[in-house]
Amino acid sequence: MKHHHWPLYGLRVRTPRLELRLPDLELLDELASVAADGVHAPDTMPFTVPWSDGPPAERGRAVFRHVLSTIANWADDDWALSLAVLHEGRVVxxxxxxxxxxxxxxxxxxxxxxxxxxxxxxxxTEMRAAALHLAFAGLGARTAVSAAMTDNPRSLGVSRRLGYLPDGLETAALRGAPVTLQRLRLERARWEEHRTARVTLEGLDECRAEFGG
Known part of the structure:
Protein backbone atom coordinates (compact mmCIF):
# COMPACT_ATOMS: atom_id res chain seq x y z
CA MET A 1 0.00 0.00 0.00
CA LYS A 2 1.31 3.45 -0.95
CA HIS A 3 1.12 6.10 1.77
CA HIS A 4 1.23 9.18 -0.45
CA HIS A 5 0.35 11.75 2.18
CA TRP A 6 2.20 10.29 5.16
CA PRO A 7 4.96 7.96 3.91
CA LEU A 8 6.17 7.28 7.46
CA TYR A 9 3.41 4.66 7.65
CA GLY A 10 5.47 2.61 5.19
CA LEU A 11 8.64 2.64 7.32
CA ARG A 12 9.66 -0.74 8.78
CA VAL A 13 12.57 -1.46 11.10
CA ARG A 14 13.17 -5.18 11.58
CA THR A 15 15.40 -7.28 13.81
CA PRO A 16 15.48 -11.08 14.08
CA ARG A 17 12.58 -11.00 16.56
CA LEU A 18 10.91 -7.62 16.18
CA GLU A 19 9.24 -5.25 13.76
CA LEU A 20 8.95 -1.54 14.55
CA ARG A 21 6.43 0.56 12.64
CA LEU A 22 4.32 3.67 12.98
CA PRO A 23 0.98 2.24 14.12
CA ASP A 24 -2.18 2.68 12.11
CA LEU A 25 -5.40 3.03 14.09
CA GLU A 26 -5.81 -0.72 14.56
CA LEU A 27 -2.25 -1.20 15.86
CA LEU A 28 -2.53 1.96 17.92
CA ASP A 29 -5.55 0.48 19.67
CA GLU A 30 -3.46 -2.61 20.45
CA LEU A 31 -0.63 -0.42 21.74
CA ALA A 32 -3.04 1.46 23.99
CA SER A 33 -4.30 -1.86 25.37
CA VAL A 34 -0.74 -2.92 26.22
CA ALA A 35 -0.30 0.32 28.13
CA ALA A 36 -3.61 -0.17 29.89
CA ASP A 37 -2.45 -3.60 31.07
CA GLY A 38 0.57 -1.99 32.78
CA VAL A 39 4.17 -1.06 31.96
CA HIS A 40 5.73 -1.02 35.42
CA ALA A 41 5.07 -2.12 38.99
CA PRO A 42 2.52 0.10 40.79
CA ASP A 43 5.03 1.13 43.45
CA THR A 44 7.52 2.57 40.91
CA MET A 45 7.47 5.43 38.39
CA PRO A 46 10.20 5.37 35.73
CA PHE A 47 8.86 8.39 33.81
CA THR A 48 9.35 12.05 34.67
CA VAL A 49 5.94 12.69 33.10
CA PRO A 50 3.79 10.24 35.13
CA TRP A 51 1.34 9.40 32.33
CA SER A 52 1.05 5.83 33.64
CA ASP A 53 -0.28 6.91 37.06
CA GLY A 54 -3.93 6.72 36.12
CA PRO A 55 -6.34 3.78 35.90
CA PRO A 56 -6.05 1.41 32.91
CA ALA A 57 -8.57 3.20 30.68
CA GLU A 58 -6.80 6.54 31.19
CA ARG A 59 -3.40 5.02 30.40
CA GLY A 60 -4.71 3.58 27.16
CA ARG A 61 -6.32 6.85 26.09
CA ALA A 62 -3.17 8.80 26.99
CA VAL A 63 -1.06 6.62 24.70
CA PHE A 64 -3.61 6.69 21.89
CA ARG A 65 -3.86 10.49 21.95
CA HIS A 66 -0.14 11.06 22.38
CA VAL A 67 0.85 9.00 19.34
CA LEU A 68 -1.72 10.83 17.21
CA SER A 69 -0.33 14.14 18.49
CA THR A 70 3.19 13.23 17.33
CA ILE A 71 1.85 12.90 13.80
CA ALA A 72 -0.26 16.05 13.94
CA ASN A 73 2.61 18.14 15.35
CA TRP A 74 5.38 16.73 13.15
CA ALA A 75 7.85 19.21 11.66
CA ASP A 76 11.07 18.39 9.86
CA ASP A 77 13.03 20.36 12.47
CA ASP A 78 11.10 19.04 15.50
CA TRP A 79 9.83 15.49 15.27
CA ALA A 80 8.99 12.49 17.42
CA LEU A 81 8.64 9.10 15.76
CA SER A 82 6.57 6.80 18.01
CA LEU A 83 6.91 3.25 16.75
CA ALA A 84 4.87 0.28 17.85
CA VAL A 85 7.06 -2.74 18.63
CA LEU A 86 5.70 -6.08 17.39
CA HIS A 87 6.93 -9.48 18.56
CA GLU A 88 5.49 -12.55 16.82
CA GLY A 89 2.87 -10.29 15.26
CA ARG A 90 1.66 -8.83 18.56
CA VAL A 91 2.25 -5.32 19.88
CA VAL A 92 4.43 -5.46 22.99
CA THR A 125 17.58 -4.05 24.31
CA GLU A 126 16.67 -5.30 20.84
CA MET A 127 14.13 -2.57 20.16
CA ARG A 128 16.56 0.15 21.27
CA ALA A 129 19.23 -1.38 19.03
CA ALA A 130 16.72 -1.17 16.17
CA ALA A 131 16.07 2.50 16.90
CA LEU A 132 19.80 3.23 17.00
CA HIS A 133 20.30 1.52 13.64
CA LEU A 134 17.56 3.69 12.16
CA ALA A 135 19.21 6.79 13.61
CA PHE A 136 22.85 6.07 12.78
CA ALA A 137 22.76 3.85 9.71
CA GLY A 138 19.51 5.13 8.27
CA LEU A 139 19.46 8.84 9.05
CA GLY A 140 23.17 9.53 9.53
CA ALA A 141 22.96 10.66 13.15
CA ARG A 142 26.16 11.62 14.93
CA THR A 143 24.97 11.19 18.52
CA ALA A 144 22.18 9.49 20.44
CA VAL A 145 21.21 10.58 23.94
CA SER A 146 18.94 9.13 26.57
CA ALA A 147 18.30 9.38 30.29
CA ALA A 148 16.98 7.22 33.09
CA MET A 149 16.40 7.62 36.78
CA THR A 150 19.33 6.44 38.83
CA ASP A 151 17.08 3.86 40.52
CA ASN A 152 16.04 2.29 37.19
CA PRO A 153 18.66 -0.45 36.71
CA ARG A 154 16.89 -2.12 33.79
CA SER A 155 16.93 0.97 31.59
CA LEU A 156 20.49 1.80 32.60
CA GLY A 157 21.52 -1.77 31.84
CA VAL A 158 20.09 -1.56 28.30
CA SER A 159 22.07 1.63 27.68
CA ARG A 160 25.26 0.10 29.05
CA ARG A 161 24.96 -3.00 26.85
CA LEU A 162 24.53 -0.83 23.77
CA GLY A 163 27.60 1.27 24.49
CA TYR A 164 26.21 4.47 25.99
CA LEU A 165 28.48 6.36 28.36
CA PRO A 166 27.42 8.45 31.39
CA ASP A 167 26.93 12.12 30.54
CA GLY A 168 26.28 13.68 33.93
CA LEU A 169 23.33 13.94 36.28
CA GLU A 170 20.35 16.23 36.33
CA THR A 171 17.48 16.87 38.70
CA ALA A 172 13.86 16.68 37.54
CA ALA A 173 10.55 17.14 39.32
CA LEU A 174 8.21 14.18 39.72
CA ARG A 175 4.93 14.52 41.62
CA GLY A 176 6.28 17.60 43.36
CA ALA A 177 9.52 15.96 44.52
CA PRO A 178 13.06 15.97 43.05
CA VAL A 179 14.42 12.90 41.27
CA THR A 180 17.89 12.31 39.86
CA LEU A 181 18.38 11.36 36.21
CA GLN A 182 21.49 9.81 34.70
CA ARG A 183 22.10 11.31 31.29
CA LEU A 184 23.61 8.97 28.70
CA ARG A 185 25.38 9.60 25.41
CA LEU A 186 26.37 7.38 22.49
CA GLU A 187 28.60 8.71 19.73
CA ARG A 188 28.55 7.18 16.26
CA ALA A 189 31.99 5.56 16.50
CA ARG A 190 31.12 3.86 19.78
CA TRP A 191 27.82 2.64 18.33
CA GLU A 192 29.77 1.05 15.49
CA GLU A 193 31.94 -0.77 18.04
CA HIS A 194 28.98 -2.14 20.02
CA ARG A 195 26.41 -2.94 17.36
CA THR A 196 25.49 -6.62 17.28
CA ALA A 197 21.83 -6.83 16.27
CA ARG A 198 20.98 -7.52 12.64
CA VAL A 199 18.62 -4.73 11.57
CA THR A 200 17.01 -4.01 8.22
CA LEU A 201 15.18 -0.89 7.08
CA GLU A 202 12.33 -0.69 4.60
CA GLY A 203 10.57 2.38 3.23
CA LEU A 204 13.05 4.94 4.56
CA ASP A 205 13.88 6.55 1.22
CA GLU A 206 10.24 7.47 0.69
CA CYS A 207 10.06 9.41 3.97
CA ARG A 208 13.66 10.60 4.45
CA ALA A 209 12.75 14.22 3.77
CA GLU A 210 10.40 14.22 6.76
CA PHE A 211 13.38 13.95 9.11
CA GLY A 212 15.04 17.16 7.91
CA GLY A 213 18.39 15.43 7.40
Missing part, protein backbone atom coordinates in the same frame (compact mmCIF):
# COMPACT_ATOMS: atom_id res chain seq x y z
CA UNK A 93 5.60 -1.87 23.51
CA UNK A 94 6.66 1.42 22.05
CA UNK A 95 10.00 2.84 20.91
CA UNK A 96 10.40 6.56 20.29
CA UNK A 97 13.11 8.39 18.34
CA UNK A 98 13.03 12.19 18.64
CA UNK A 99 15.05 15.15 17.42
CA UNK A 100 15.04 18.92 17.20
CA UNK A 101 17.03 20.65 14.44
CA UNK A 102 18.40 17.27 13.40
CA UNK A 103 19.88 18.60 10.16
CA UNK A 104 22.10 20.90 12.24
CA UNK A 105 22.87 18.86 15.35
CA UNK A 106 22.74 15.25 14.16
CA UNK A 107 21.48 14.35 17.65
CA UNK A 108 18.56 12.03 18.37
CA UNK A 109 16.96 11.11 21.68
CA UNK A 110 15.31 7.79 22.44
CA UNK A 111 12.62 6.73 24.86
CA UNK A 112 10.60 3.56 25.24
CA UNK A 113 8.34 1.37 27.31
CA UNK A 114 7.47 -2.31 27.25
CA UNK A 115 4.36 -4.05 28.53
CA UNK A 116 4.86 -5.81 31.85
CA UNK A 117 4.02 -9.18 30.34
CA UNK A 118 6.89 -8.85 27.86
CA UNK A 119 9.70 -7.67 30.11
CA UNK A 120 12.79 -9.65 31.08
CA UNK A 121 13.25 -11.29 27.66
CA UNK A 122 15.78 -8.95 26.04
CA UNK A 123 13.15 -7.22 23.93
CA UNK A 124 13.95 -3.80 25.40
Missing amino acids: GRQDVMARHFAVTGVVETGSWLGLAHQGRGIG
